[in-house]
Amino acid sequence: MVNTYLGIDFGTLSARIALVSEENGEVIGESVQKYKHGVLTWDLPDWALADPSDYREALFNGIEEVLLKTRLKEVCIRGIGIDATTYSMVPCKSDGTALAEIEEYRNIPHAYIKLWKHHGAQNEAKKIEALHFEEGCFPAIDRYGHICNCEWALPKLLEVFDNAKYVFDEADYFCDLGEWIAWILTGSRVNSLYSSGYKGMWTPEYGFPDREALNRLSDGFGDSFYEKFAGNVKDYSKPCGYLKKTIADRLNIPAGIPVATPMGDGSAPGVYFCSKYPDALAITLGTSVAMAFTNHQFKPITGINGVLKDGIIPGYYCYDAGQPCAGDMLAWFVKNHVPSSYYSDADEKKIDIYTYLGDLANTRGTSSNKITVLDWFNGNRSILNDSSLRGSIIGLSLDTRPEDIYVAMIHGIACGMRVIVDFLDENGICFNKIIVCGGIAEKNLFFCQQYANILNREILISNKKNITALSSAMLAAVANGETWEKVIDHMCNDSFITIKPDQRDRHDYENIYLRYKKYHDLLGKKTLEE
Numbered sequence: 001m002v003n004t005y006l007g008i009d010f011g012t013l014s015a016r017i018a019l020v021s022e023e024n025g026e027v028i029g030e031s032v033q034k035y036k037h038g039v040l041t042w043d044l045p046d047w048a049l050a051d052p053s054d055y056r057e058a059l060f061n062g063i064e065e066v067l068l069k070t071r072l073k074e075v076c077i078r079g080i081g082i083d084a085t086t087y088s089m090v091p092c093k094s095d096g097t098a099l100a101e102i103e104e105y106r107n108i109p110h111a112y113i114k115l116w117k118h119h120g121a122q123n124e125a126k127k128i129e130a131l132h133f134e135e136g137c138f139p140a141i142d143r144y145g146h147i148c149n150c151e152w153a154l155p156k157l158l159e160v161f162d163n164a165k166y167v168f169d170e171a172d173y174f175c176d177l178g179e180w181i182a183w184i185l186t187g188s189r190v191n192s193l194y195s196s197g198y199k200g201m202w203t204p205e206y207g208f209p210d211r212e213a214l215n216r217l218s219d220g221f222g223d224s225f226y227e228k229f230a231g232n233v234k235d236y237s238k239p240c241g242y243l244k245k246t247i248a249d250r251l252n253i254p255a256g257i258p259v260a261t262p263m264g265d266g267s268a269p270g271v272y273f274c275s276k277y278p279d280a281l282a283i284t285l286g287t288s289v290a291m292a293f294t295n296h297q298f299k300p301i302t303g304i305n306g307v308l309k310d311g312i313i314p315g316y317y318c319y320d321a322g323q324p325c326a327g328d329m330l331a332w333f334v335k336n337h338v339p340s341s342y343y344s345d346a347d348e349k350k351i352d353i354y355t356y357l358g359d360l361a362n363t364r365g366t367s368s369n370k371i372t373v374l375d376w377f378n379g380n381r382s383i384l385n386d387s388s389l390r391g392s393i394i395g396l397s398l399d400t401r402p403e404d405i406y407v408a409m410i411h412g413i414a415c416g417m418r419v420i421v422d423f424l425d426e427n428g429i430c431f432n433k434i435i436v437c438g439g440i441a442e443k444n445l446f447f448c449q450q451y452a453n454i455l456n457r458e459i460l461i462s463n464k465k466n467i468t469a470l471s472s473a474m475l476a477a478v479a480n481g482e483t484w485e486k487v488i489d490h491m492c493n494d495s496f497i498t499i500k501p502d503q504r505d506r507h508d509y510e511n512i513y514l515r516y517k518k519y520h521d522l523l524g525k526k527t528l529e530e
Helices: 052-069 122-135 139-143 153-163 165-170 177-186 193-199 211-217 221-228 245-251 268-276 327-336 340-349 353-364 402-426 439-443 445-455 467-479 484-491 506-529
Strands: 002-010 014-021 027-034 075-084 089-092 173-176 280-285 289-295 306-309 317-323 372-374 392-394 433-437 459-462 496-499
Touching (some): 002 467, 014 052, 089 153, 089 177, 122 153, 122 211, 153 165, 153 221, 173 177, 177 193, 193 306, 211 221, 268 280, 268 289, 268 484, 317 402, 327 402, 372 506, 392 506, 402 445, 467 484
Parallel strands (some): 002 075
Antiparallel strands (some): 014 027, 280 289, 372 392
């Protein structure tokens, strides 16, 4: 009998479910479930919504598929761990039903899940900032980069309260996506440490935002906030609940097994990597770029999106930072701006379009690229912390080819990361390892090589797949009573592919970065000053 844990990772476009051995961290079975509806915009600028039915289907179909791939009688499932995109706000009824699952709300955008990258609450974020700067009433803002990010819970809640009060009134609760999945599994609502501390403006010292200050944002908003959102915050040391019988019977797995308190998907790889390498930077390269890193001491740093004691692993101050657009930007480009002849040639060569563009870019010479891309297609999360910024492609000419823009976009993403890493280094947080994971890291070695070239740092690609789901399985083991030390010793087993930066063309890559930094400071900082 093999003792196992289920790790469930809800990303922006798909969910990954992994059945993980307790003994050695081996993934025994896995499933990838693409969401039927994907990201919904309803043709509203800066909106990003999701249909809750996608997540229910991915949850149940994914677990069932994983169990079909294994011989269930020889597997003992001892717990379930969850991570999800955050803050992705789910309006719910008191029984956990998402509002958009009810027929009368199917045509109301505000009733749907507002994904992490929903930027419709930008005005509300500025309103919260302005009140804080006048009265100093939201201390989390000072701790989290001196800004209120429109991707967080509070602006999204205020957006619904001010613009669709009838929807706000009909919802009994608002929760993060991972919390909602835990609710489905356990029957109990939870306020997770991650969602509350990084996205809910909760701090251990002050708790949730002041009720009266919230009421000054909008009459009655503070009272509703405490009725429908705030609650007791749970960390990862104990389960947030236990698998209820109706769900267990449906899946044919044991009722009563522990369900770990959910974590954000961007920081979840930090559970795996930072547990083993506390001085490492764990980067997830996917739809966006998420960073997870830790420090023994609290360092108040502007330009990051959160710092929380025990936020990822116990005993450390754990930081949240990143870039809100990476894979999304590349997908936008290949979908809308790559000619059909390129697709035909790629099909003929039996390679995907990204590989084809990378091969062409190598032929053209990547270090001599004269185009600069500012990677702010969905705003800037770090270090400028301005969601209203927009991307730019600078230096186009009649000689520009699609592959030139493609590699310039990769350089732009890498340059954006280097700005953050250099800034952290200047502020006393340094890394002895940079480890990358996620879909891009697993599939696109050309991207990873350019990444290393721009960073001028050796980067490590883990041989493990689905690190995020594996990290959630580790949280399930902790929730089941295992010590962190035992979990790390048994489940963190990996080796790395090492990508070294190109030193032959070092001067050219430095010039690419310096050019990016010039435009970054000119356009980004100028916007902030205005």
